[in-house]
Amino acid sequence: MTALSSPARVQPAASDPGTVRRRRPPVAPYLLLVPAIAVLLLALGYPLVWQFWTSTQKFGLAQQFGRPPEFVGLANYAQLFSDPQTWAVVGRSIAFCLVNAAVTVVIGVLVALLMQAVGTLTRLVLQVAMLLAWAMPVIASMTVWIWLFDWRRGIVNWLLTGLGLDFTNHNWLEQPLSFYFVATVIVVWMSVPFVAFSVYAGLTQISDEVMEAAALDGASPRQRFFSIILPMIRPVLMIVALLQVIWDLRVFAQIKMLQDAGAPTASTDLLGTYIYRLGVGASDFGMASALSIFVLLLTVALSFFYVVHLMKEDS
Amino acid sequence: MSTTTAARNRRRFRPGRAAATVVAVLVSLAWVFPVYWMLNSSFLPNTVLTSTTPRFLPVGGSLDNFVAVIAQGTFWPALGMSLAITLTTVAFCLVFAFLAALAISRFRFRGRASFVLAVLFIQMLPAEGLFIAQYKLMSSINLLNSVAGVSILYIAAVVPFTIWMLRGFVAGVPIELEEAAMVDGLSRTQAFFRITFPLLAPGLVASGVYAFLQAWNEFTVALVILQKEEYRTLPLWLRGFVQASATRATDWGQVMAASTLVAVPVIIFFLVVQGRLTSGLVAGAVKG
Numbered sequence: 001m002t003a004l005s006s007p008a009r010v011q012p013a014a015s016d017p018g019t020v021r022r023r024r025p026p027v028a029p030y031l032l033l034v035p036a037i038a039v040l041l042l043a044l045g046y047p048l049v050w051q052f053w054t055s056t057q058k059f060g061l062a063q064q065f066g067r068p069p070e071f072v073g074l075a076n077y078a079q080l081f082s083d084p085q086t087w088a089v090v091g092r093s094i095a096f097c098l099v100n101a102a103v104t105v106v107i108g109v110l111v112a113l114l115m116q117a118v119g120t121l122t123r124l125v126l127q128v129a130m131l132l133a134w135a136m137p138v139i140a141s142m143t144v145w146i147w148l149f150d151w152r153r154g155i156v157n158w159l160l161t162g163l164g165l166d167f168t169n170h171n172w173l174e175q176p177l178s179f180y181f182v183a184t185v186i187v188v189w190m191s192v193p194f195v196a197f198s199v200y201a202g203l204t205q206i207s208d209e210v211m212e213a214a215a216l217d218g219a220s221p222r223q224r225f226f227s228i229i230l231p232m233i234r235p236v237l238m239i240v241a242l243l244q245v246i247w248d249l250r251v252f253a254q255i256k257m258l259q260d261a262g263a264p265t266a267s268t269d270l271l272g273t274y275i276y277r278l279g280v281g282a283s284d285f286g287m288a289s290a291l292s293i294f295v296l297l298l299t300v301a302l303s304f305f306y307v308v309h310l311m312k313e314d315s
Numbered sequence: 316m317s318t319t320t321a322a323r324n325r326r327r328f329r330p331g332r333a334a335a336t337v338v339a340v341l342v343s344l345a346w347v348f349p350v351y352w353m354l355n356s357s358f359l360p361n362t363v364l365t366s367t368t369p370r371f372l373p374v375g376g377s378l379d380n381f382v383a384v385i386a387q388g389t390f391w392p393a394l395g396m397s398l399a400i401t402l403t404t405v406a407f408c409l410v411f412a413f414l415a416a417l418a419i420s421r422f423r424f425r426g427r428a429s430f431v432l433a434v435l436f437i438q439m440l441p442a443e444g445l446f447i448a449q450y451k452l453m454s455s456i457n458l459l460n461s462v463a464g465v466s467i468l469y470i471a472a473v474v475p476f477t478i479w480m481l482r483g484f485v486a487g488v489p490i491e492l493e494e495a496a497m498v499d500g501l502s503r504t505q506a507f508f509r510i511t512f513p514l515l516a517p518g519l520v521a522s523g524v525y526a527f528l529q530a531w532n533e534f535t536v537a538l539v540i541l542q543k544e545e546y547r548t549l550p551l552w553l554r555g556f557v558q559a560s561a562t563r564a565t566d567w568g569q570v571m572a573a574s575t576l577v578a579v580p581v582i583i584f585f586l587v588v589q590g591r592l593t594s595g596l597v598a599g600a601v602k603g
Contacts (some may be wrong), residue, residue: 008598011371022583026424028418028422028423029418029419029421029422029424029427030424032414032415032417032418033414033415033418033430033552035410035411035414035415036411036414036415036436038475039407039411039467039470039471039474040437040471040474040475041351042452042467042468042471043374043449043452043467043471044437044440044445044471045447046452047445047448047451047452048445048448050448050451050452051445051447051448054448054451055413067452105486105534113361114335114338114339115339117331117335117339118332118335118336118339119332122336122339122340124338125340126339126343127341128343129342129343129344129346129347130346131585131586131589132346132347132350133346133347133349133350135581135582135585135586136350136576136578136581136587137440137531137532137550137577137581137591138532138534138550138581139532139534139549139550139553139554139577140353140574140575140577140578140581141349141355141554141578142557143553143556143557143570143571143573143574144349144350144352144353144571144574146557147352147353147356147567147570148349148352148573150565150567152365153369153567154582155352155363155369156370158368166549179483181430188332189346189349189558193344196475209505246439250441250442250443252442252443252534252535253534253535253550256534256538257554257557260554260557260558267449271443272441272443272535275443275444275446275447276446276539277446279446279450280447280450281541284456285447285451289447289448290449291446292443292448293444294442295441295443295444296444296445299438299439299440299441299444300436300440303435303436304441306435306439307432307435307436307439310435310479311431311432
C-alpha cells in the first residue's frame with residue numbers, strides 16, 4: 001500500500017528515465033479499464049438510460065405492437081404514485097425489509113454469541129449447520145420450504161396438529177399476513193448464517209483480557225454485552241445490518257416462488273414482483289420503468305453509507 | 316497446577332455452558348432440518364410422503380425419484396445451459412475484472428476515484444430495478460433465449476464486486492518484488508507474469524468462485540431473458556416443478572430429488588472452497 005502512494009514508482013518509466021513519456025498522462029490504466037467499462041455500459045448503462053427515457057413515455061400494449069411511444073413527461077410517475085396499490089406495495093416492501101433485516105440481525109448476533117459460548121465441538125456442529133443453509137441455492141431452498149409448509153402433507157402442519165393445534169389442511173399462503181410470515185421464516189433462515197459468521201469474526205477480535213477484567217470488576221453478563229461487546233462489534237454490525245436491509249428489498253425470487261406455489265398475487269406483491277407484473281404481465285413498460293427508477297433511487301440512497309465505508313477503506 | 320485444573324473443571328461444568336450447548340444443538344437442528352428433509356424426501360416414494368404420518372428416516376428409500384426425474388430428459392439440457400452460461404460468465408468476468416483491478420491498484424490516474432465510486436454503486440443495483448430494460452435491450456439485439464445474452468448481463472452484474480475483491484489482492488503484492496525482478500534483468504511484463512501473477516492465484520480463485528456461485532444460482536434475470544423451455548437454466552428448471560405443483564397433485568419425492576440434484580453439487584463446492592471464499596468476501600465486503 002505504501003508503494004501506491006508514490007505514483008512515480010509505479011509508472012513504466014524505469015526503462016527509459018527522463019524522457020517525455022514520463023510527463024504524458026499514462027494510457028495503460030485506461031486501456032485496462034476498457035473491457036470492464038464496455039460491458040457495464042452495454043448491460044447496465046444503456047438499459048438505465050433507456051429505462052429513464054421510457055419512464056417518461058406512454059409505452060403500453062399498443063406500443064409493444066409497433067405504435068411509436070409518445071412523450072408524457074412525468075405522467076407515469078403521477079399515475080403510479082396516485083394509485084393506492086403502488087403505496088400498498090411500497091409500504092409492504094419497506095415493512096417486510098425492515099422486519100426481516102431486524103429479525104435476521106438479532107438472531108444472527110445471538111447465534112454468533114452462541115458460537116462463542118460453546119465448546120469447540122458444539123461450535124463446529126453449529127458452524128457446519130449454518131454453512132449448509134448458507135450454501136443452499138435460493139431456488140432449491142424455496143422448493144424445500146414450500147414442501148415443509150405444504151397445506152396437505154407438509155411437516156409443519158403435521159407438527160402443529162400433533163401439538164394439539166388444528167392445522168390439518170391449513171393453507172399458509174392464502175392470507176397475506178401468513179404468506180409474509182412464511183416468507184420471513186425462509187428469508188431469515190437463509191440470511192442468518194452470513195450475519196452470524198460476520199459477527200462471530202468480530203467477536204473473536206475482542207481480547208479475553210478485557211472480558212476477564214470486566215468479569216473481575218463484577219460486570220454482569222448483560223452489562224458486559226451492552227457496555228463492551230456491543231460497542232466493539234458496532235462497525236461490523238452496522239455494515240451487516242445495512243447490507244441486510246438492501247438485500248431484503250430484493251426478494252424477488254423468494255416471493256415469486258411462493259406465489260407460484262399457489263398464493264394470490266395482487267395481495268402479496270412486493271416491489272420486485274409488482275414490477276414484473278407491470279412489465280412482463282401487463283406489458284406496460286412505461287409504468288414498470290417508472291417504478292424501477294424509484295427502486296433504483298431507493299437502493300442508491302440506502303447504499304450511500306455502505307459505499308462511503310468502502311471508499312474510506314480504499315484510501 | 317491442581318488449582319488450575321480445578322478452575323478448568325469448574326469452568327467446564329458451568330450450568331450456563333451446558334444450557335448454551337443445548338441451545339446450540341437445537342439451533343443447529345433447526346437450520347439443518349430443511350436440508351435434511353430435502354434429502355430424506357428425495358429417497359422416499361410418493362405413497363410414503365403422502366401418508367398421514369411422515370417418515371423421518373429414508374427407510375425403504377430408493378433412487379427411483381432421481382431416475383424418474385432424469386428420465387424426463389429435461390435435466391441434462393438445463394445442466395448444459397447452466398454450465399455454458401456460468402463458465403462464460405466466470406471466464407470473461409475474471410479477465411475483465413483482473414485488468415480493471417490492475418488499473419486501479421497499480422496506477423494513479425485521472426478519473427480513478429470516480430471509477431471506484433461508480434463500481435461500488437453499480438455493485439449495489441438490484442436486478443429487480445433493471446430487468447425490464449435489460450429484457451428490452453436483449454430483445455432489440457436478438458439475444459433473448461441465448462447463452463450470450465444472459466452471460467453479458469451476468470458479467471456486468473458480477474464484474475464490479477470482482478474488481479473490488481481483486482483490487483485488494485493485487486494491492487497486497489508489493490511492487491518492490493516486481494522491481495527487484497526488473498533489477499535482475501526481467502522486463503516489466505516478464506516480472507509481472509513470473510512474480511506477481513502466481514501470487515494472485517488465491518485472489519483469482521476466490522473471485523472465480525464468487526462469480527460461479529452468483530451465476531449458477533441466479534434466478535431473476537434468467538426468468539426474464541430465458542422464456543423458452545428449451546433454454547432454461549437449472550433454477551428455472553426447478554421452478555417448473557413448483558409451478559406445476561400448484562395446479563396438480565405433486566410428486567414431492569420427485570420435486571425433492573430435483574432439488575437435491577440442483578443443491579448438492581453447490582453445497583459440496585461451497586464447503587470445499589468456503590474458507591477461501593469467506594476470507595475473500597470479508598476482505599472485500601465487510602472488513603470492519
